Amino acid sequence: MLDLAKLAGQLPGISQHLRQETIISRQRLELAQTLQQQANAKQTELVAILEQWRDRLLFAAATPVESLDSSIAIEPAPYSHSVFATDGSQISPSHHEIAYCYLINVGQIALHYGQSLHPLLDSLPEVFYKTEDLYIAKQWGIRLEEWMSYRRTVSEAELLAEMACNWVLPPGCHQHIPNLAMLDGSLIYWFLDGLPGEAKDKILSPILAAWERLRATKIPLIGYISASRSLEGLNFLRIDSCAHKHPDCITYCGDVEDKYPCQKVDSLRDATFWATRLQPGERSPLYRSSLRILDLYDEAQRVYFCYVNVGTEVARIEIPAWVAEDSELLDRSLSIMLAQVQKGYGYPVALAEAHNQAVVRGSDRARFFALLEHQLIRSGLRNIGTSYKEARKRGSIA
Incomplete structure (x- = not known):
């Protein structure tokens, strides 16, 4: 039981700390705006430097593919469109239960607007109890709870592709209706970093195969990240802030133990920065992510991202390269995504419903x-x- 009386004495210290952090964050924000203006004036040069020295950096800096000073308005969604979404939940295994097994439950949602069609709100449970399911990860030193979450990620991607493609593919059915497939969270599976190659292949290969099904059917895919903590976009500004002749971190800063000289804005988040630059319904320029785990992705599936002021927050939106490189598909995807947020009063309604279908109480x-x-x-x-x-x-x- 939580003793609130004992806890109350600690709360003033928390409020004082947060007040000080707010002042420091405001100063970082003002500096970041100045650095952004300077970088925008020589963006092409900085991009070339980044590409040349990327392998020598000790931080991940995304590459902007549009002008840094862009604030692009998102068009309204088409009247008739369909949205597909999945989300997962699980029951973890326990030696104290009657049987050692685990369950993954994936909620699947299909919402159709302007078509006089019933929505799909369903879930698909699957129980894992065989020896190969329970102990396959042991050979790689991966805890079963972690492996279970990886398997859930695979199930979400596969079910999303199956649901969306089965809806669109039948001849004469719905190919002409604009659509969008949505996942909750990042498309960059950073948790794969550090896993053995065979383990990575068992997780990533089926995910990329599912994405390829969506690409072949021309169903755009986005990952919606609420309350993003990413620094990738602002890390690009560190190229111009480098105190050395070249941004060769390994040579010049490899032995730095505290703060690198180029860390002018410290831990300021991309979303916090763009919240001051974007009006509701606007997006930031596109960036190409440079996280090393993406070297395992196919070229068409490498991840781009932008930030969108959805009205209630600035969300990070991630898309595969094949969506980012098709301007019409990109614009349509963002317009449908924004309409979903508006219908969901601050969060995409399809993702919220997928969660509600998946959650195991x-x-x-x-x-x-x-x-x-x-x-x-x-x-x-x-x-x-x-x-x-x-x-x-x-x-x-x-």
Whole structure:
């Protein structure tokens, strides 16, 4: 039980700290605006320097592919369009339960506007209990809970592609209707960095195959990131702030233990910066991400991003290269995304509904294990039940 009386004495210190951070953040923001103006005047030169010295940098700096001073208005969404979205949840395995297994539940949503069609609001559960499912990650030193979340990411991508393509592909059906496929979160799977090659391949290959299905069917894909903490865009300004002849971090700053000389704006986030530059309904210039994990992606699937003022926040929007390089497809995708946020009162309604379909509540978990227990008993197994520890934790004598 949380003792609020003891906690209350610590709260004034938190408020004082946040007040000081606000003042410092305002100063960083003013400096970032000045650096942005300077970089905009010689953007082509800085991009060339970045491409030449990228392998020597100790930080990830995205490459702007449009003018840095761009603030581009997003057009209204077409009257008739379709939106597809998936999101996942899970029940983690526990040795204290009646069976050692885990469950992944993926919510799938298809919303059709201006077409007089019923929406799809559904979920697809899958139970993993075989030895190869439970212990395959052990050979790579990956915890089962981590591997389960990776498998969930794969399931979300595969189900999204299957749902969207099956809707669009039948001849004479819906090819002419504008559409959009949405995922909650980043398309840059940074968690793969550091995993063994075989493990990476088992996760990334099916994801990229699903994306390729969407590309072949011309269904644009975006990743919607709320409250983004990324610094990639502002890190581009560090190229111009380098105190040395060349931005060769490995040579000049490899032994720096504290703050690099080019870190003029410290930890200021991209979203915080663009919140001061964009009006509601506007987007920032496009950037091409340079995170090294993207070297594993196909060239057509490398990730670009921009920031969009959706009215309630500045969201980071990520798209594959094949969407970014098609201006008509890009504009249409962003217009449908913005309409989704407006319909969802600050967050895309399709993603919110996909989450609601996927989420596994405590009562759902209890019913799942009750159903499993009943099935095990019917199969002739005896002594089925939770451990004494788990049973005791579910009650209290207090």
